[in-house]
Amino acid sequence: MKAKIGFITLLILVVGGSIFNYTSKAREELKTETVLTDYAIVANKYRLGTYVQSKEIPIEIELYPSKYTQVIIDRWKDVASVSEMMEYPTELIGENEWMEADKLLTDNLNHYIEIERSNEVDEDDHISSEAIKQFIFHNEMSDNLQKAFDQAGVD
Incomplete structure (x- = not known):
């Protein structure tokens, strides 16, 4: 009985950790998409050129006039x-x-x-x-x- 409870507890922890890890990655991807969208909007609005140095956080995008x-x-x-x-x-x-x-x-x-x-x-x-x-x-x-x-x- 104790083995079953231990196994279930371990299973819950593994599943919970996986869910937490997945949601953290999803949040980071959403943040990245939001920042990239903001840069794209400004670049389009002012007809700017872009140079993407890094899409990873911290995102590095250089905007320059065309x-x-x-x-x-x-x-x-x-x-x-x-x-x-x-x-x-x-x-x-x-x-x-x-x-x-x-x-x-x-x-x-x-x-x-x-x-x-x-x-x-x-x-x-x-x-x-x-x-x-x-x-x-x-x-x-x-x-x-x-x-x-x-x-x-x-x-």
């Missing part, structure tokens, strides 16, 4: 020149810190969204967060953004 990137960041710089709430990260971009630069843009746009939700905006002059995104990433100009550029003398 010939298409400059147009996007120039538009970002233009928006920052007419909006005091938009910050252009000269230093981050110069150091190829694209994940941090993208986080800054996201934070700026989220701030815009909060202001829009508060209804404390003058609709005649307000440049919406969506208009900013559309201009930076797709070169689509809203009337209010065009008006702000004209007033600031931005081409």
